[in-house]
Amino acid sequence: MTGELPGPAPEERPHPSGRRNKQGIRIDPQAEAEPEIRREVLSALVDHEPGVLAEVSGLFARRQFNIESLTVGPTATDGLARMTIVVEETGPGVEQVKRQLRKLVPVHAVRELDAATERELALIKVGDDDPAGVAAVAEMYGGEAVEAGPEVVTVELTGTESEIDAAVEAFERFGVREVARTGTAALAGGTEFTAHETHDNE
Amino acid sequence: MSESEPERTTDRDEAETLPTGASSVVTALEDAGVEAAFGVQGGAIMPIYDALYQSDIHHVTMAHEQGAAHAADAYGAVTGEPGVCLATSGPGATNLVTGIADADMDSEPVLALTGQVATEMVGNDAFQEADTTGITRPVTKSSYFASDPDTVGDTVGEAFALARDGRQGPTLVDLPKDVSNAEDVARPGPAEGPETQDIPDEADAEEVSRAAHALADAERPAILAGGGVIKGEATDELRQFAVDHGIPVITTMPGVGAFDETHDLAMEMAGMHGTGYANMAITHCDVLLGVGTRFDDRLTGGVDTFAPEAEVIHVDIDASEISKNVHADYPLVGDASTVLRQLDDALPRSPDAAAWRERCAEWKDEYPMDYDAPEDEPLKPQFVVEAFDEATDADTIVTTGVGQHQMWAVQYWTFTEPRTWISSHGLGTMGYGLPAAIGAKVAAPDQEVVCFDGDGSFLMTVQGLSVAVRENLDLTVCVLNNEAVGMVRQWQDAFFEGRRMASEYPWGPDFATLAEAFGAAGFTLDDYDDVADTIAAARDYDGPSVIDCHIDPREDVYPMVASGGANGLFALQEEHL
C-alpha cells in the first residue's frame, strides 16, 4: 500500500529509557511493585430519590470499581440519604471513586472514613438440633435468636464485617441454611461529621 | 403557509402561570437563549412541538434522530452554548443515543429533550416506551425524568445550565406526555445548575507555585493542549503563555484549533496519527503541561512509554480526570484560562529551552508530512484536502466522518482558529460529518462549512442531505471515496495479513447522482487537473453540494502509532509496524 512518509525509521531514532506503570506513574523498573489494594469505607450524602442507587451502582459497574458492599438509608434530614460504600481499590483507585462520585448530580458530599464506627447487621438461619449450642454462640457474638423453630432458629447479630464473618463461620457447625447481611454502615468517630455538605471538596 | 394557519404570537412573557407543561419547557429554552433546535416529531413529543409552534426558536427538522444529536453537538461545539435536540419516546430516544454518547466523549454541550409515555404507563412496556433515562444515564452528565408539571421548566433550565457549565457535556430531560400536557403550570425561573456541582475556577495556589517552578526548571518543556482549552475559551491565554515563555505546543485531536498551526512553536497533533515531530516532542519532553485533556489512549499510546521522562502538570476543570490515565505530578484543578494566568504569575522565569526548541524544529524537518502525488496515478486525498484549505478562508469550519479521511483532514488542513475543527474524536462515530456540518452551518451561517467524509461514513447519515436542501444550507461535502471502509482495510493489510473481510465495497452509489436526487448539487472528481475547478464550482453553488472524489484506494494514513504502542515508534510506512 502507499502513503509512506519520509524520515528515520523507528530503530534509527533516540528512545528515552524511562517507563510508567499501569497507573501512569513514572517508575524505576528495578523497584516496581504492584500497588496495594486497600479496603476503604466511603460515605456519601445523596438525594433520597428514585434512580440514585441505579446511578451510583451503574457508575461502579461501568468504571470497574471493586465494591464489597453498599448500603443506603434515609438520614435525619428530609430528602437526603446516606450511602456507605466499602471499596477495595488501590490508592489512586479510591481517589477516582471519590472524584467520580462527586460528579454525580444527586451526590452532595463524599468522604473517606478512617476512624469510623462500622457496623453490619446479619440474620443467620441455622438448624435447631442443638438449641443450647446456638444460644451460646449467639451470645458469644452479642447476638440473639429472633425466631425459633420448627426445625430452624434465626439469629440476629450486629458487628463489624470481620466479626460477622467469624460468627457465620462459628455457626457453620449447626448447619447454616441461609444468611442475609446488610453490608457495612458507618459514621465518623467522635464529633466529626461523616459526610456533610461542607465536605464536598475533601 | 396556508391562510388559515393560526398566527404565531406569544402573550406568555408576563404571565405568572403558563398554559401547559410543554409551554413551560419552551419558555425555559427561550429564557436560556436557545435560538435553534434539531429534532424529529412523534407521538410523545408532540405537545412540546405544539408549544414550539408559538416560539421564535428555529426548529430544524432532521431526517434521523442520530443526525439531530450530532447537529446539536456541532452547534454546541461551534457556539459554546448547548445545542438542543428533540426526539419522541422509544425509537426516537434510542436513535439519539449514539449522538449523545458522542457528545459525552467529546464534552460537547448538548441538551436532549425526549418525549415519554404518560407517567402512569411508564413501566408497562407501553407503545413506544423505552427506559430513556436508564439508557442514557451512562452517557450524560445527568439524565432527568420530569415528574412535576410545575417544575418541568426549571428542570429543563437546570439541564441546560449543567450541559453548559463546568466540563461541558450532554444532559437529557425525559418528558412524559401527561407532564407536557398538564395545564396552568408555574412559570420557570432562570436556568441554574444543580446546587451539588461546584465549578472550580482558581487552582490551589501552592500547587500552582510548585508546578511553575518545575516548568521554570525544565530543559525540554512542552504544552499539550486539549479540547478543554477551546471549550474553556483559553486559546488566547494559551498562545500568550506559550509564546512568552517559548514552549512548544502539541495538541490532542480535540485540541486542534487551540493553537495556530502556522506558528513556529506549533508541533500539531500527537498520538496515533499525529505528526512525527509531535510524537518525538511528547516522547522526549521533561515537563509536560497538559491543559484540558484526558490523556486518551489514542493520544498516549501505551501508558508505559508515554512521555516517560516528563513530570506532568495537569490543568483540568474536572477533578476526576486528574491521574485517571496518566499520573499528574502537579494536579491543577480549575478553569483553563484562570489557571494559565495563575501559572504565568507564578513562573519565576521562562524555562531555558533554546536548545530544545531547536531540536523540535529539526524534527519538523526530519519528519515532514510530505507525500507523493504522481500525476499519472489516482488522486491523493492529501492533495484534495490541501487544495480545499487553500481555496477557503481561515475561519472555515471542517467536519468529518470517521476513518482515513478524518485523519487526512486533520493532518493536511492547517487549522489556525478555535472551533473550526469539528469531529467525532472520542467515540469515533461514522456518520458524524454531514449532520455536524448541518449543525455548524445553522450555528455559523456566515462561515463556510466543508465536510470531508468517507464513502462508508457518508452512507450512514446521507439522508441529512434532504435537511440541508430544505434549509438551503450552503455547505460542501467532499467524499474522499476509496470504495472501502478504508481505515479497516488499512488495518487488515497491516495486522491481518491483507485479509480484506467486509471492508471493500466498490458497489457504492454514484454520490453525485445521489446528491442530485436529493436536490443538492453533485460533482465528480477524479483528475488532478480538475481539482481546483471542481472545488470552486461546488463552493460557488448556493446550497448544499457534494463532490464524489475518487481517490487512490491504496492510500494509507501515516504516521501511525500501533494501538497501545510507543509514540516514539510511530511508523512512517507499513514495514515499520
Ligand SMILES: Cc1ncc(C[n+]2csc(CCOP(=O)(O)OP(=O)(O)O)c2C)c(N)n1
Ligand atoms: C458507527 C461506526 N461503525 C463502525 C466503525 C468502525 N470503523 C472505523 S473507521 C471505519 C472505516 C470508515 O470508512 P469510510 O467512512 O469510508 O472512511 P475511510 O476510512 O475509507 O476514509 C470503520 C468501519 C465506526 N468507527 N463507527
